[in-house]
Structure formats: C-alpha cells, structure tokens
Amino acid sequence: MNIIVVGCGNVGKKIVEMLCLEKEHNVTVVDTRSVAINAIVNQHDVMGVIGSGTSVDALTDAGVKNADILIAVTTSDEINLLTCLVARKIGKCQTIARVRNPEYNKEVSLFTKDFGLSMIINPERAAAAVIARNLRFPAAISIDTFSKGRAEILKFRIPDNSTLDNSRVADIVGKLNCDVLVCGVERNDETIIPHGDFVLKSGDYISVLMSLKTETKFFKKAGIKSGKVSDTMIIGGGETAVYLASLLQQSGINVKILEKDSNRCDELCNLLPKATIINADGTDNKQLLEEGLANASSFVSLTNIDEENILLSMFAKTITNGKLITKINRIAYDDVINGLDLGTTICPKNITAEYIVQFVRAKKNSMGSNIETMHRILNGKAEALEFRIRENSPIANIPLQNLSINKNAIIACINRNGNIIIPRGNDVMMPNDTVIVVTTALGHKDISEILKRGKFE
Amino acid sequence: MNYKIILHTLGLALIIESAGMLLPVICAICYGDMQDLLIYSLCALLCLAVGATLTIIKPKNKTMYSREGFVIAALTWIVISLFGAIPFWISGYIPSYIDALFETVSGFTTTGASILPDVGALSNAHLLWRSFTHWIGGMGVLVFIMAVIPHDNGSTMYVLRAESPGPSVGKLVPKLKSSAKILYLIYVGLTLIQVIFMLFGKASLFEALTLTFGTAGTGGFALTNASIADYSPYIQKVITVFMILFGIDFSLYYLILTRKISSFFKSEEVRVYILIILISALVISLNTNYLYPNFNTSLRHGFFQVASIITTTGYTTTDFDIWPALSKTILVILMFVGACAGSTGGGIKVSRILILFKSIRREIKLAAHPKATHKITMNAKSVDEGTVRSVCVYFGVFMALFALSVLIISFDNFDPTTNFTAVAATVNNVGPGLSLVGPTRNYAEFSNLSKIVLSLDMLIGRLEIFPILMLFSPRTWRK
Numbered sequence: 001m002n003i004i005v006v007g008c009g010n011v012g013k014k015i016v017e018m019l020c021l022e023k024e025h026n027v028t029v030v031d032t033r034s035v036a037i038n039a040i041v042n043q044h045d046v047m048g049v050i051g052s053g054t055s056v057d058a059l060t061d062a063g064v065k066n067a068d069i070l071i072a073v074t075t076s077d078e079i080n081l082l083t084c085l086v087a088r089k090i091g092k093c094q095t096i097a098r099v100r101n102p103e104y105n106k107e108v109s110l111f112t113k114d115f116g117l118s119m120i121i122n123p124e125r126a127a128a129a130v131i132a133r134n135l136r137f138p139a140a141i142s143i144d145t146f147s148k149g150r151a152e153i154l155k156f157r158i159p160d161n162s163t164l165d166n167s168r169v170a171d172i173v174g175k176l177n178c179d180v181l182v183c184g185v186e187r188n189d190e191t192i193i194p195h196g197d198f199v200l201k202s203g204d205y206i207s208v209l210m211s212l213k214t215e216t217k218f219f220k221k222a223g224i225k226s227g228k229v230s231d232t233m234i235i236g237g238g239e240t241a242v243y244l245a246s247l248l249q250q251s252g253i254n255v256k257i258l259e260k261d262s263n264r265c266d267e268l269c270n271l272l273p274k275a276t277i278i279n280a281d282g283t284d285n286k287q288l289l290e291e292g293l294a295n296a297s298s299f300v301s302l303t304n305i306d307e308e309n310i311l312l313s314m315f316a317k318t319i320t321n322g323k324l325i326t327k328i329n330r331i332a333y334d335d336v337i338n339g340l341d342l343g344t345t346i347c348p349k350n351i352t353a354e355y356i357v358q359f360v361r362a363k364k365n366s367m368g369s370n371i372e373t374m375h376r377i378l379n380g381k382a383e384a385l386e387f388r389i390r391e392n393s394p395i396a397n398i399p400l401q402n403l404s405i406n407k408n409a410i411i412a413c414i415n416r417n418g419n420i421i422i423p424r425g426n427d428v429m430m431p432n433d434t435v436i437v438v439t440t441a442l443g444h445k446d447i448s449e450i451l452k453r454g455k456f457e
Numbered sequence: 458m459n460y461k462i463i464l465h466t467l468g469l470a471l472i473i474e475s476a477g478m479l480l481p482v483i484c485a486i487c488y489g490d491m492q493d494l495l496i497y498s499l500c501a502l503l504c505l506a507v508g509a510t511l512t513i514i515k516p517k518n519k520t521m522y523s524r525e526g527f528v529i530a531a532l533t534w535i536v537i538s539l540f541g542a543i544p545f546w547i548s549g550y551i552p553s554y555i556d557a558l559f560e561t562v563s564g565f566t567t568t569g570a571s572i573l574p575d576v577g578a579l580s581n582a583h584l585l586w587r588s589f590t591h592w593i594g595g596m597g598v599l600v601f602i603m604a605v606i607p608h609d610n611g612s613t614m615y616v617l618r619a620e621s622p623g624p625s626v627g628k629l630v631p632k633l634k635s636s637a638k639i640l641y642l643i644y645v646g647l648t649l650i651q652v653i654f655m656l657f658g659k660a661s662l663f664e665a666l667t668l669t670f671g672t673a674g675t676g677g678f679a680l681t682n683a684s685i686a687d688y689s690p691y692i693q694k695v696i697t698v699f700m701i702l703f704g705i706d707f708s709l710y711y712l713i714l715t716r717k718i719s720s721f722f723k724s725e726e727v728r729v730y731i732l733i734i735l736i737s738a739l740v741i742s743l744n745t746n747y748l749y750p751n752f753n754t755s756l757r758h759g760f761f762q763v764a765s766i767i768t769t770t771g772y773t774t775t776d777f778d779i780w781p782a783l784s785k786t787i788l789v790i791l792m793f794v795g796a797c798a799g800s801t802g803g804g805i806k807v808s809r810i811l812i813l814f815k816s817i818r819r820e821i822k823l824a825a826h827p828k829a830t831h832k833i834t835m836n837a838k839s840v841d842e843g844t845v846r847s848v849c850v851y852f853g854v855f856m857a858l859f860a861l862s863v864l865i866i867s868f869d870n871f872d873p874t875t876n877f878t879a880v881a882a883t884v885n886n887v888g889p890g891l892s893l894v895g896p897t898r899n900y901a902e903f904s905n906l907s908k909i910v911l912s913l914d915m916l917i918g919r920l921e922i923f924p925i926l927m928l929f930s931p932r933t934w935r936k
Binding site: 002025026027028034041042045046047048 | 523613614615627628630631632633634635841
C-alpha cells in the first residue's frame with residue numbers, strides 16, 4: 001500500500017519502522033525539518049519529502065493522489081487535522097490524525113463523519129486505556145486482546161515457588177486443570193517460542209494465551225496473587241492521568257492524584273470531582289509515605305520526566321507490594337528498564353504507533369490480506385496475529401499434528417463463533433474461524449507462511 | 458566497519474560482472490572466434506568463482522552506515538576494474554596489465570580515454586566488452602545490484618548516494634529497489650530506442666550496439682581510431698541527440714513517464730544545460746566555419762563536439778585539436794561543466810555550477826549588506842545549506858586534486874596543454890584532451906605512474922571524489 005506519514009517525531013519514526021518491517025508498503029515521509037527527513041531516509045527504505053503536510057505541493061510531491069492512507073502525527077493537532085482535510089480534498093486516501101487536545105476529542109464524530117477522517121488517535125487516552133486494563137488485572141505485565149476481547153495474551157513473570165517453576169509446557173494444562181497455552185518465553189535476552197518439552201523456570205517472563213473465563217482460575221492455581229486493585233496513586237496530573245482516573249472510577253477504583261502545580265490541581269478538581277487531588281510534589285518521598293504509599297494497591301508514575309518516573313517506581317517498589325506502572329517516553333533504553341523489574345512499563349508513543357499500524361493492517365485486510373488483529377508481544381520480538389481462515393485455505397480441515405509448522409511459530413488459539421479453543425494436535429482449523437498465531441518471524445501476511453516451505457506446493 | 462557486508466556486496470558485483478562477460482562470449486560465438494570464446498568464458502568463470510566465494514560470507518549484522526556505503530562504492534569500482542582488465546591482458550592485445558587496467562577503468566568510469574594506438578586491431582569480442590563496460594558503468598554497478606538482487610535493509614541508501622552523481626541524491630519512488638529498477642528500465646529503454654535509430658542509419662547490429670553503449674554511458678569508446686568521423690551524417694546526428702538525452706537527469710524522464718511533463722521543462726538545470734549547448738555550439742560553428750566546406754557541416758561538427766564534451770562522452774567527428782583557440786577553450790571549459798546531476802555523464806555537473814554561481818552572487822550581496830539573509834534556490838525550492846556547503850567544498854577539493862594530478866604527470870615532461878587537458882579529460886570522464894592527448898592521439902606515451910594517477914582521477918571523477926578519498930583516510934578504517 002502507498003502510505004504517507006506526516007511528521008517524523010518519535011511516533012512517526014516508530015510507525016515507519018513498523019511499516020517497513022512489513023516490506024510491502026511504499027512509505028513516504030513528510031516533515032518540515034530536513035534533518036529529521038535525512039535521518040529517517042538513511043535508516044529506512046522510505047522516500048522523504050521536505051515540506052509542510054498542509055501544503056498541497058508537498059503532499060502532491062509525496063504522491064497523495066495515489067496514496068491509500070495518510071497518517072498525520074506532527075506535534076500540532078491543528079496541522080494534523082488540516083493535513084488530513086487537504087489530503088482528503090486532493091486525494092482519495094484514508095486519513096488518520098493524532099489529536100491530543102481534549103477539547104477536540106469531544107468533536108470526534110464531527111471529524112470522522114463530516115470531515116471524512118478515518119481515525120483519530122489520542123496518545124494520552126490510548127495510554128490511559130492500556131494502563132486501566134493493566135490495573136484491572138494487576139498480575140499481568142502486559143495484556144493484548146484478541147477475538148473482540150474474548151481471548152487475551154497475558155505476560156507475567158513466574159514468581160519463586162510457583163507451580164509453574166520447573167514444569168514442562170506440555171504438563172501445565174494437566175497440572176493446573178486450565179486450558180491455556182504458553183506462546184512465548186523471555187529468558188535473559190532470549191525470546192523463545194516454546195514447544196511441549198520446554199521447561200519453565202521461575203524468573204522467566206511468559207506470555208500465556210487464555211480465554212477471559214479461565215484467567216482468574218489460572219492465576220490462583222499457578223500461585224500468583226491476582227485480584228483487582230482497590231485504589232491507585234497517580235503521580236503527575238497530566239492529560240493521561242485525567243483519562244486514566246475517569247476510566248478507573250468507572251470500574252470503582254479509588255483514585256488519588258499528586259500534582260505539584262496548584263492551578264492544575266484546581267482544574268483537576270473540576271474535571272474529576274470524585275478523585276482525591278493532592279497538591280504536593282510527587283517526587284518527595286515523605287509526601288508519598290504520608291499519602292499512604294505503603295498501603296496503596298497500585299502506583300502509577302505519569303510525570304513527564306522518564307528518569308523521575310523510573311526512580312519513583314523503584315522507590316515505590318521498596319515500600320509497597322502493589323502493582324507498579326511506569327510511563328516511559330524514550331523507548332531506546334527499554335532493555336535496561338526491563339532489567340529493573342519495575343512491573344509494567346507503558347510507552348504512549350509506542351501504543352499510538354501500534355494502534356495506527358493495526359489500522360493499516362485492517363485496511364490491508366479489505367484489500368486482500370486476512371489479518372484481523374496484530375499485536376507486538378515479547379518486547380516487540382514476536383507478533384501475535386489473528387488470521388481469518390478462508391474457504392479455500394490450504395490449511396483448513398487438516399488436524400494440526402499433520403501440518404508441519406515452522407519452529408518459530410505456534411498456533412495459539414482458534415476462535416469458532418466466539419468459542420475459544422486452545423488447540424491440540426487433533427484440532428482442525430475450519431473456514432471462518434479466526435486463528436491466533438504467535439511467531440518470531442515478523443511481517444507475515446498469510447497464515448500459510450507459518451508452514452515449512454515446500455510442504456504445500 | 459562492517460567488513461562482511463562489504464565483502465558480500467563485492468561478491469555480488471563480481472557475479473554481475475561475470476554475467477556481463479557473457480555478452481562478449483556470445484559475440485565470440487557469433488564471429489566464431491575460439492580464442493576470445495575461451496578467454497571470456499574463463500574470465501567469466503573466474504569472476505563467478507571469486508564472486509560466489511565472497512557471497513558465501515553472510516553478514517549477520519546488516520547495518521550499513523555512511524562509511525560502509527562509501528567504502529563499498531569505492532572498492533566495488535576498483536575490484537570490477539581489476540577483474541575487467543584481465544581479458545585484454547591475457548589475450549595479449551594489451552601486454553601491460555597497467556595499460557589494460559587503465560583501459561578498463563576508462564571503460565567503467567565512462568571516460569573513453571584509450572592507450573591503444575590502433576583500436577581497430579582489437580577483435581569484436583574485446584570491442585564489445587570495452588563498450589559494455591561503458592554501459593554498465595554509466596548507470597552504475599551497485600544501482601544494478603539494487604535493482605535485481607533482493608535485500609532487506611533500508612540503509613543501502615548510503616550506497617546509492619555514494620555511487621550516483623549529483624549534489625543531492627534522492628529516490629524516485631519510496632522503495633529503493635523500485636527506484637533502481639525504474640532507473641535501469643529508462644536506461645534500457647533509451648538504449649534500445651537509440652539502437653533502432655542506429656539500425657535505420659544502416660549501421661550493422663554490432664556497430665549499433667557498441668556505439669550505443671558508448672553513447673548511453675556517455676563513455677566514448679569507438680570501433681576505430683577515427684571515432685565517429687567515418688559514419689554518415691545521419692548517424693552522427695542520432696548520436697548527437699542521444700548524447701544530449703543521456704546527459705539529462707534520469708528522474709526527469711520518470712516525471713515525463715508519469716505525465717508531469719511541465720516539471721521537466723521547469724528544471725533549472727536542464728534549461729541551463731540546453732542553453733549552454735546551444736550557445737557553445739553556435740559560437741563554435743561560426744568560429745570554425747572557415748575549416749569546413751559549408752556552414753551545415755561546421756554546425757554538425759559544432760553540435761556533435763559540444764554535446765560529446767559537455768556530456769563527457771568523448772566521441773569525435775573531427776580533429777578539434779586543429780580548431781582555433783576560442784573553440785578549443787570553450788571545449789575545455791565544457792569538460793569541467795559536465796552534464797546534469799543524475800545522468801550518466803561526468804564532470805562537475807551543471808547543478809553544482811549553478812549552485813556555485815548562486816553562492817558567489819550571495820557572497821557579493823553579503824559584502825554589501827552584511828546582515829542580509831539570502832536563501833539559494835533551485836527550481837523555486839530553497840537549497841539546503843549543507844548541500845551548498847558540500848558543493849563549495851567539492852569544487853575546492855576537485856581543484857586541489859586536479860592541480861596535484863597535473864603536477865605528478867608533469868614528471869613525464871610533456872607540454873602543459875597535454876598535462877592540463879589529460880587530467881581534465883580523465884577526471885571529468887571525457888576521454889580525449891588536446892595536443893598529445895587530442896582526438897587523434899592516445900594516452901599510451903605516459904609513464905606507468907601517470908597512468909595510475911590518471912586511472913585514480915577517472916575513478917575520483919566517476920564516484921565524485923569522496924568515496925575514493927575515504928579509502929585513503931585512516932579515519933575510515935579506525936574502529
């Protein structure tokens with residue numbers, strides 16, 4: 001597909017990086033800063049156009065007339081919206097805009113219906129949604145949903161003394177009497193797609209696919225503490241905090257926000273009448289203790305400074321046993337941060353990029369591919385893809401044990417009319433099922449690509 | 458420095474070269490020349506063997522930075538020249554390997570300077586190989602590799618930039634591979650059209666192919682010492698037109714193909730290029746009128762020679778060494794101007810000259826108004842300050858190397874005109890110079906040292922200086 005990305009900031013870069021991995025897109029980037037364009041053109045196989053997204057000339061140069069999708073992710077909402085409007089007028093592409101000002105978010109339907117935008121994404125709100133999901137299920141480090149929310153891949157760390165320690169992957173189902181599937185293991189720097197004989201160890205980060213119904217049972221039997229958090233302490237009262245607080249309040253979680261700017265505190269009081277707003281510096285550890293950090297069942301650091309967030313979470317870890325969530329803007333050091341074992345880290349820019357790439361995939365869907373959902377899991381080293389099986393698919397109606405599947409891939413789940421089946425050797429994939437595949441070979445477009453070559457010619 | 462990826466790419470280039478050698482093999486079969494058949498088959502096998510061995514090296518780490526890109530470009534050109542010279546050498550036509558290397562470098566860099574006293578003595582297979590090196594060298598070996606061989610890292614842009622001529626190299630379409638393919642398709646298309654025109658002029662297929670290769674790459678190797686002088690005026694005119702066409706930025710042809718014809722004519726560079734050709738050709742035709750029977754003839758020679766020199770082809774229809782000083786001087790100046798950026802031609806490039814003049818104008822303005830802000834523009838778009846700076850530096854380095862080369866070859870004790878134009882004709886990839894290296898003469902009399910210096914000059918000119926200079930910089934090899 002022909003895709004134009006306007007704005008080469010962090011989000012733009014991440015989107016380009018993810019799109020380039022799929023190899024089949026023709027990506028053109030537009031930015032006013034020639035330095036940014038040069039850097040991205042040197043790193044990825046894309047064309048750069050120097051100019052403003054709102055200028056007809058620059059967009060024409062970028063080939064908007066033949067573009068399928070335009071993604072506007074500059075730092076300015078107004079430029080993003082105007083870029084999309086201009087692109088809609090001179091081309092026939094679908095448009096996606098990043099809009100972060102909450103005032104505009106009320107007009108989403110105006111933008112999508114009357115202005116013809118296909119998607120509006122608000123990074124803060126998207127991040128808040130992910131954080132809220134994690135707080136509802138605190139045992140998991142990350143949660144990715146599939147099959148319209150019926151199945152989830154949960155990533156968590158195997159604690160010491162867990163039943164999972166030293167057990168073979170094939171034995172888990174029998175041991176715990178839960179229908180789940182381990183689809184990825186991260187041990188040290190390795191990312192493994194485990195097969196039956198693989199032995200899990202405590203300290204491994206494992207990604208497990210399960211249906212919503214089995215989740216509670218599984219964690220209980222595996223000896224992992226779970227259960228909804230009852231309250232949360234948020235440091236930093238930015239936009240993300242507002243979205244998060246209102247989401248959490250909807251599900252009955254008490255929210256306490258520490259914000260050092262008193263004017264902002266007044267605003268927060270108006271926006272979130274039910275929340276406890278504390279006008280205090282969240283980085284002051286005495287304040288945190290005074291506000292009951294020791295008893296908090298969850299702690300979210302959302303200040304604008306990465307270093308502060310990391311330090312806060314490290315401090316909180318020594319005080320409380322609650323769930324910790326850390327917001328990180330700079331993604332380059334994620335390996336180091338993961339080594340700190342801070343629980344869940346959230347990167348709003350990554351989330352935004354992932355949402356957009358998912359949209360692109362869905363759009364490609366209508367153009368011949370059959371991917372329903374896609375998530376990057378295992379720190380981006382693997383993809384979990386949900387494919388729909390077509391009528392004439394070569395792999396339909398064959399028991400899985402008779403398919404020779406690549407070592408780096410695993411069929412994790414079959415969704416048949418809403419029933420989640422964790423597949424075993426004699427299960428078959430039938431047309432119209434959706435199937436979740438986990439693979440470390442990135443960029444698959446069709447489910448048949450997970451087969452060993454030459455077996456189906 | 459990622460040595461593995463460099464060696465791997467060198468291997469690919471050698472495989473391409475061995476494929477290219479199949480052309481003289483076919484030619485030898487057609488003409489029933491067993492010796493040539495043997496020589497070129499063996500050389501092709503040698504290239505294939507070495508190339509295949511090198512490509513076995515699979516780089517684990519595929520990241521390529523600017524420095525790898527430059528080194529790959531420089532080494533590829535040196536290696537393919539070293540191998541490409543072997544057929545001339547072992548066949549005995551060119552007994553000295555240095556001479557054979559000079560001839561091959563001159564071929565790949567599309568210079569067309571020869572050390573052969575009698576070109577006609579070469580067998581057809583050798584003549585075809587010589588001309589083919591022009592063709593592949595014109596658009597570039599690495600661009601060809603990118604067009605045909607799948608690669609999965611985006612950073613090969615550095616390689617394209619190192620090999621392609623011009624102050625700022627961009628892509629035609631988002632994908633590098635598609636861009637390289639489009640470039641080669643346009644190149645092949647134009648080449649075919651010229652071959653057809655040549656065949657209409659009653660040229661034999663062999664003549665049509667070899668001369669077209671020489672024109673397309675703006676090279677200049679012909680089939681006899683007389684170059685194009687013995688061919689009909691029709692063929693001379695066809696070659697004139699196509700030399701000019703191959704000297705134009707290829708991305709503009711893509712604009713025409715995508716029906717953006719107006720932007721073709723809006724290109725400042727092309728306009729200036731055409732203008733320079735028209736004015737120079739007219740002045741020369743008037744200036745040399747007394748030498749020829751009628752104005753038509755002098756116009757034909759004038760246009761041919763101007764087109765041949767500005768595009769740095771180096772074909773000749775007449776001995777311009779006997780022309781009056783004004784005409785000769787114009788030709789020497791045109792050598793330096795060169796063709797458009799993004800074409801197969803050499804020289805400094807019209808766009809660089811334009812930027813140079815515009816920055817001179819800016820400096821003058823700044824002298825009068827020290828606080829004035831002034832953006833240099835091309836095609837109504839402002840030029841990046843970095844590009845302006847690199848153009849000025851390029852010009853400076855170019856002149857420094859030029860002076861150094863003239864100095865070194867002066868040890869051979871030829872007259873200054875010979876030394877000056879020999880370096881000008883090689884570093885700008887033209888071919889013939891004046892005096893002892895004039896159109897009817899050749900480079901055979903130079904010492905081996907001078908031949909090596911001139912070969913390096915040709916490579917420096919084709920790769921636009923920095924890739925070759927980087928090879929000699931310790932900074933490049935430092936960890």
